[in-house]
Amino acid sequence: MTGKLYGLGLGPGDPELITLKAHRILTGAPVIAYPAPDTGPSFARQIAAPYIGAHQLEVPIIVPMRVERFPAQEVYDGAAETLARHLDAGSDVAVLCEGDPFFYGSFMYLFERLSGRYETEIVPGVSSMMAAAAALGRPLAARNDVLSIVPGPLDDDIMQARIEAAGAVAIIKVGRHFARIRALIEAMGLTSCAGYVERVSLAEQRVLPLADVTEITAPYFSMILIYKGGEGWNARTAAATE
Template sequence: MTVRAVEVIAEADVVAYHSARHGRSIARSIAAAHIRPDHVEEALVYPVTTETTDHPGGYRGALEEFYAEAAARLAAHLDAGRTVAVLAEGDPLFYGSYMHMHKRLADRYPTEVVPGVTSVSAAAARLGTPLVEGEEVLTILPGTLPEEELTARLAATDSAVVMKLGRTFPAVRR
């Protein structure tokens, strides 16, 4: 965590974080030492993650509805004069769940996005291995791309990071 992230959490009245239905949040676990007993916690629990849904709008519809409801919950705190810190894994605007709250709230409330350490940078630092050097090109790809497109893009770069592996790992590995 950055020093600024720790400061923002300390100044906040409400600490919000995304989680799957099991209730565990990686972002919250990273920040746990900085969450006080008097913080109001808002767990933004996804209705679906990778499974199918019977929502009339399908998977995308279920998520859009969830993001709208989650933003409304945070807006209620902000309207009441409370400050809200939304925790994010890595950087909040790099494949992060926070971006969906930001799109819905930043035009109505003062917002500070605190840059974070991406998993890409953290992994390289942990390994002590540069991602790229000199004129090499680094490409970051979502593992959710169709296999043919992922194959083509991987062939066209010097170094690559594939994000969002989870259920896509077998296809990415192929």
């Protein structure tokens, strides 16, 4: 009998936002794997730390944090082989995923390599986008609004077209692209419709109207939400964050 592979969504950072199901599997799995940078701690492990026991075997999956391209396929090939050895030995393996495993999550690359060979279960998690809307105190979309999720690294012309076509927009992966993205939003006349959230659900969380952000850079874990629909949420959001 082989072990079972789990992809556990842990939510945006607050350990209390881990679902009951993810907690049950996390505390019961003999092997815990998680992505980790080659420098610094693993954010996924930090979220789960209160629930990891000394009896559990931990398997860090080292993923280089680089702007330039790196051999990602080799990283996931090697990680899949390592996890397969534990699964073949009959041990269940829980892979920790910040946010949700299938929402821009690295777990999908392990899923691609292992799900055809082993029983696999995905446990969804609270995404940072949902947590950011909650922190901002403004619904993401309503009625027939079209919500677009726009990655920050996109070129300006593509990003502008996506924003123009939607009633509500979540710009993720802002980080080092913040100054350029804010300039584009200002040029489109949408600054008053935009809210900024960084490190959502963590102790150092910041929630501001985009117009009130004075920095020219943003941390990796930051997001901009834009609402252009017919509801009067922008004014209420500005008042709530003052």
